[in-house]
Amino acid sequence: MTEILTEASAAEILVSVFLVISGVFGLVGSFGLLKLDNTMARLHAPTKATTLGVGGILIASMLYFLLFEGTLSFHELLITIFLFLTAPVVAHFIAKAHIHRHESPDSTPPTGCARPWATFETDEMREAVEAAERGEAATSEARLKAERG
Amino acid sequence: MIDHALTFAFACFGLALLFNLYRIVVAPGVVDRVLALDTLVINSIALLGLYGILEGTAVYFEASMLIAMTGFVSTVSYARFMLRGDVIE
Numbered sequence: 001m002t003e004i005l006t007e008a009s010a011a012e013i014l015v016s017v018f019l020v021i022s023g024v025f026g027l028v029g030s031f032g033l034l035k036l037d038n039t040m041a042r043l044h045a046p047t048k049a050t051t052l053g054v055g056g057i058l059i060a061s062m063l064y065f066l067l068f069e070g071t072l073s074f075h076e077l078l079i080t081i082f083l084f085l086t087a088p089v090v091a092h093f094i095a096k097a098h099i100h101r102h103e104s105p106d107s108t109p110p111t112g113c114a115r116p117w118a119t120f121e122t123d124e125m126r127e128a129v130e131a132a133e134r135g136e137a138a139t140s141e142a143r144l145k146a147e148r149g
Numbered sequence: 150m151i152d153h154a155l156t157f158a159f160a161c162f163g164l165a166l167l168f169n170l171y172r173i174v175v176a177p178g179v180v181d182r183v184l185a186l187d188t189l190v191i192n193s194i195a196l197l198g199l200y201g202i203l204e205g206t207a208v209y210f211e212a213s214m215l216i217a218m219t220g221f222v223s224t225v226s227y228a229r230f231m232l233r234g235d236v237i238e
Binding site: 013015017022026030031033039042057058060061064065069071073076079082083086087089093096100 | 150151153154155157158160161162164165166168169171172177178179180181183184185187188191192194195198199201202205207210211213214217218221224225228229231232
């Protein structure tokens with residue numbers, strides 16, 4: 001153990017630490033896919049932990065090429081940005097598909113107002129609510145004008 | 150030292166691929182299968198990145214960029230199909 005540590009340079013330690021951490025994150029992300037007990041909870045593990053794992057691998061690879069080969073490559077950064085942009089979009093699409101296939105307006109938690117969750121709101125319901133809001137705004141403006149005289 | 154860390158990361162992501170494969174085969178619903186497929190794509194991107202470090206070439210990053218784009222488009226179209234029964238309206 002001490003031999004390994006004395007032989008290793010700081011750069012090697014840095015790259016190795018990134019590799020090990022991202023490996024653990026990737027494994028935890030996929031294990032969560034098996035272990036968590038409903039679909040909405042299972043959505044969290046791959047979209048967060050696995051994306052972080054891949055980001056760690058790509059940072060480790062950038063550091064490796066910078067420190068050992070002497071070249072700075074931006075491909076990895078491009079992939080990282082792409083994954084960080086697309087992971088939430090994918091998660092949102094999958095969650096929406098799950099809600100429409102397996103949930104109903106009655107089984108979702110209460111919204112705390114008269115309107116349902118946006119994905120269950122039909123165009124007619126939204127128009128009715130917005131018309132009522134416009135009506136309220138118009139009456140309050142009229143009241144203000146009347147108060148000012 | 151990097152070799153040992155690489156081996157560890159390869160083992161982790163290989164095991165993760167096996168977990169995803171199990172979740173694709175044994176899943177309570179089709180939504181979970183699509184989620185597992187998306188995770189499979191992301192894990193294979195990580196494996197390609199690791200292989201690029203092992204070989205010391207940057208060729209594999211082009212490949213993993215392509216796989217990332219294909220994976221995103223395919224997952225979104227699966228989700229559209231689950232929602233609407235139709236990909237392009």
